[in-house]
Amino acid sequence: MFDIKWISANPEAFDAALKTRGMEPVSASLISLDDERRAVVAELNAVQERRNASSKLIGQAKAQKDEARAQELMAEVSGLKDKLGELEAREKALTEEIRAALSVIPNLPAEGVPVGEDENDNVPYFRANESEATRPAKPNLGFAAKEHYELGEAMGGMDFETAAKLSGSRFVVLKGQLARLERAIGQFMIDLHVDQHGYTEVVPPYLVRDEAMYGTSQLPKFDGDFFFTAHGDGRLALIPTAEVPLTNFVRESILPEDELPLRFTALTPCFRSEAGSAGRDTRGMLRQHQFNKVEMVSITTPEKSAEEHERMLACAEEVLKRLGIHYRVMQLCTGDMGFGARRTYDIEAWLPGQNTYREISSVSVCGDFQARRMDARYRDANGKPQFVHTLNGSGVAVGRALIAVMENYQNEDGSVTIPEALRPYMGGLEKIGG
The missing domain is CATH 3.30.930.10 (Bira Bifunctional Protein; Domain 2)
Incomplete structure (x- = not known):
């Protein structure tokens, strides 16, 4: 198993090493998946922050007896909750896709191992x-x-x-x-x-x-x-x-x-x-x-x-x-x-x-x-x-x-x-x- 961060930092070296083991380049597809996963994580964090902030405002609106505003905020929080569920499921699916892809890639040869086919x-x-x-x-x-x-x-x-x-x-x-x-x-x-x-x-x-x-x-x-x-x-x-x-x-x-x-x-x-x-x-x-x-x-x-x-x-x-x-x-x-x-x-x-x-x-x-x-x-x-x-x-x-x-x-x-x-x-x- 490999560290996706290392692959992202060393894509050419990774693909070159895999080539000696008879494999086609895979770094680009792995990095693309990880970029998508990180984008989803960033959006998930942003939505979580908005949800937390809106949840606090609900309490303030109720304290001020502004029911209309409280209802508006509760509807927003409910929608954000649904959005969080979607993002969490997507992040989980991408993480598993990356793990599954990494799990079938062989180890990289050590320095000095003779290059050959069989x-x-x-x-x-x-x-x-x-x-x-x-x-x-x-x-x-x-x-x-x-x-x-x-x-x-x-x-x-x-x-x-x-x-x-x-x-x-x-x-x-x-x-x-x-x-x-x-x-x-x-x-x-x-x-x-x-x-x-x-x-x-x-x-x-x-x-x-x-x-x-x-x-x-x-x-x-x-x-x-x-x-x-x-x-x-x-x-x-x-x-x-x-x-x-x-x-x-x-x-x-x-x-x-x-x-x-x-x-x-x-x-x-x-x-x-x-x-x-x-x-x-x-x-x-x-x-x-x-x-x-x-x-x-x-x-x-x-x-x-x-x-x-x-x-x-x-x-x-x-x-x-x-x-x-x-x-x-x-x-x-x-x-x-x-x-x-x-x-x-x-x-x-x-x-x-x-x-x-x-x-x-x-x-x-x-x-x-x-x-x-x-x-x-x-x-x-x-x-x-x-x-x-x-x-x-x-x-x-x-x-x-x-x-x-x-x-x-x-x-x-x-x-x-x-x-x-x-x-x-x-x-x-x-x-x-x-």
Whole structure:
């Protein structure tokens, strides 16, 4: 969400930034609406002043026993009251029209974000003194790699047929050792973020109101991408990511600055309709309607948000380093970033079965974009309320981490070696299947 006053003061910069995200100029229409709204407010104030003044004159006329004048003034006040009602309704309608228009405009990219149209324009990202050599190496399997679903079905632990009978396509049933391995991965990641990265573990609700989805910018733009359930006279959304409840913890609040940053993490199921993904990744677990994910959320000050973004990326990378999974980091271009992001890093894990990299984590800084929608602020050193900055990132997607482990640690006989970091969570098992 944007401040219409800032847009009015910076129309060219606003439109230029939106152009990098593939949008047509909108500042002129927004400013026109706001000019009309302010004109209505000015007229409303003038009518209110006239009404107040005329109301006082009624008392004076009655005190002077001038009934004719009193009746004349009362008729005027009655007419002004009707006029006020009309103006208030018009001001309310214009305010809502402006809010609705602003709510479907994506965040503006941060300085230095590469300009591009799609994923082909994303660029590799390395920190200073970092290179390929600082990340786990690609495995040298020495045989033709299988995809995760081939391995999973062969060992009897990955059942798409039963899932389809129960729920339809894009669901899976995990059984036995694979079910335990998936649980172990989630537990390992949440322990890492809590015990070593300083995040506070949370078990949030998995159903949220529309207001929470609006606050983190899932609604109204992407209403068709989610699952909803009837609730009383309204509905609740099944969370597409724990970012939604975790970020909304600070909605409609003013935080003391010394409490920041707030860092939350949660291991939750996530639910997405995958609208627009027909025909993509139909085999296996890569793109599911239901999946588990460890999410990280940070709430901080504007001065610290860039530093916090780098920290959050490092926390997500550490998961793959400890699992020994080769990966790369890509900085997303303006045309590929999510709706609410100002800057995004994607971590892409190497999958030998597909012979390619696939996204396993997305880490974004949103600036004050979500905070304005949630009215989430902090009180600065001067006692003035300011909007917080919000950040979110996968730490990481559990199902995709399971895929990466299976494909990178597969053996020629169809078994999968358990990474050392996961063995304590697997009762000491070193291998499954085969």
